[in-house]
Amino acid sequence: MTQSTLPQELIESIIDELGHEDDTEALKQCSLVSRAFVYQSQRYLFRAIDLDRRLPRKKYYQRFHRLIGTRPHIGEHVRELRLGDNGEDDFDGSDVSWISSTKTLPHSLQLLPRLESFSLTFNSELTPWKSLPADLRSSIGRLFRLPTLHTVALEFITAFPPQLLMSLGQMRTLSLSCVEVDPMAPLPADTEYMQSRWGMALENLFLRGTSPATISVIASALGSATSPTLRRLTVTPTFESGFSDAIGELIKQSGENLKTFEWLPSIHFASSAGPIYLASLPHLRSLRFAVSFRRTHANGPFPEVLRLLGQLSHEPNSIESIIIDCHCVRVGDKIATEWRPLDKVLSKPAFDALKQIRVRLSTSTTSAMERHKFTLAFQDLLPMLQSKGTEISVMTLADIPAWCE
Template sequence: MLLTLLSPSILSKETSPTKLCATNSHSPKSLVASGHDAYSNASPPLLPPELIETIIDEVGSQGDTQTLRSCSLVASTFVFRAQSHIFKTVDLDKAQPRKKYHERFHWLLVRNPYLGMHVRHLRIGDDPEDDYGSRDWGRFDMAGRSWIRQSKTIRHTLGSLPRLQSFSLTFNSEWTNWETEIPASTRQAFEQVFSLSTLRSVSLEFVTGFPVNLLKGLVAKLSFVGLSCVETGNGSSSQLPTSANASPKSLYLRGTSPDTIQAVSQALVASSSASPLRKLAITPTFERGFGNAIAQLIREVGVDLEEFQWLPSIHFRSSVGSIDISFPQGLRYLKFTVSYRKAHGHGPFPEVIRLLSQLYQAQRADTSRPDHLERITIECHCLRSMEAKTLKAEWQAIDKILGRPGVFKALKELKIELPTSTSSTELIHEFMMAFQDALPMTQEKGVMVSVKSRTVVDERFVVDSGYSFTALQ
């Protein structure tokens, strides 16, 4: 699931109306709410414990933290179950300053160690570099101001979370060298998290000198690995458990070097028989060899791909190069991001058309080829004002590819998403009105075409969300 914001009020001593304490029993279920007369004198609820747990689980499934906090104050029988949902997901990479909220969470764990057993998803991030000072201060001074690198408590925090399933670590945009800029004790704490038997998902951002053997171990072990601006090195690291996770794997590679991609490929080749690569999302770089490295990865371990996402930056033009998505024969879902800011002469879709044409040509050349593609999403950024006639002309090439008979026969849905973070409400409304009947051939085939605005809640990098991907473009 996506890591959600841990409400600052949960970590704030000033806003917490209840002090948690333990009775003589050693069981976490014996925790009671004390220091509040209205609740200390309340009679126990008459509902069966199983029904109480079912009700709280339903509230937890909705992510309603405020109601869960209220439930925890009702009676002692409510506390444990409510807190198991409140602390299941802890996002310390949202509210600023992030160091302050980490310290609050750390001392909360010190006072109530049992809470660490509830945490399944954790995200930690540095504060933006602007909070450290001007770039003119230099790399050394800014490196000294990174709270993650300076923290004396983060290793104790991580050591109190033995059941983590997903972990996301983001440094600031001045890349952090894993070996030379992170204290050894902190590195060891991170690597202990990586070695947890419960861990299934890891995301890393702005890391250089990351030990290549450690990266290979993560790729072999985990179901999801997200790498944003991560470069490998030859540094030493502790040995991860050798047993690979047999579940299908998902990758998100953003701004990664060809050497890093090659290391990922090697790890996948070694574990592909037990753990096929099913989902791959790419945000390309302009580094020489990037496209070839991705193309090689697809050829070597991409035969079982079911989902492919091409997510270039909205600020620059990019090319798919030698990437060929016709190699996998089981693709079910495609996603593309396009930007009108840097549109080509024939619109913002040349690379989308190239990738779709690869599938089109493969199906035309081999009529017995499996056709599983069911859904396509095109996310459009930086919209510009245009008439319906102009918009229809820009989308005509896509309509011709998807709408022709005999190909893309399994396609059921084409979704156009318009993020509110990169286009004004007026332009989104204008686009929706102009888009009507822009894809007549596709619609005549029975494909459901929808155009919707979307609010991007998460502004930082990547986490696993049930094998879907979210990222800042």
């Protein structure tokens, strides 16, 4: 490999431009040009390592481990790491988790000193935290304490230690999907102890199918904060008893600075928001709802949406933007009747700050014909809002994520 005659500043500018464009193939070619190009190219090529995407996952992890083992400097480039365990399509003839059985993973994690985002997913079934080897649990705990780490996502984990969960309040963004705390583990009762050990920085919280007990632990951590930090809360509810009560308490404990609330229930079953009370959030700016037009929803798609909006309709609020993710859309004789109550509540003076409504149609749950028919019909469905000058748009998304967008 030759030495480049180009000024280093020019090389860095070229690589930065390709990196910002996420042009992986061009970056790979640049890394072969000369020694001067290698380091800068590697900064972008190894910035995000996704070991939950390609099959078999264990094989690609082993390649990554060998790479950073022989070239430790590459580990310093890694800012994002996604670990995914065996899925139903990824077992090698045994039912042993590769994450649990791979003895080198703790060492690999220690070679990533500048990690900013970490995701751990068990794809096939709920996995008890204590079923992981002790050295792996310790390594993950040390990783959580990295000063650079600000985003953590966990999925399909049971018996998670409450104190470890509370420590994740130091993250800016926390995503929990089907995570259950250990019901036998005690919580610290001393608020001053909690404040001194875990400074709260949590701004974005995504909860999908999370147990009420887990939510209560997070609420306790938020309640111990000296100043409110939470700005965005996204919820996909479960049908467990006490779920909405736990969310209501979390909102209460998180303070009044919440700006975005997203209620994204399953498209297959109607869910109640229970005692969740949005009128206690004076700084709320944006809302997002998932609604389903399946015929099994006897009361239509909007009962819970209208109930939550109704809480905000009695006094002037600061809502500026509302997103409605629509699934299983159909156009029939009742379409105007279904949308009229929404038009009525949002046209009240309390919503005078409302600037835009975005209706998003999912391609995975609605046919192209129904989307076309709906788009044609929608121009007449919110006449009162249109007369107020609210910007209303309908768009199609190839895949509307259920959470954590």
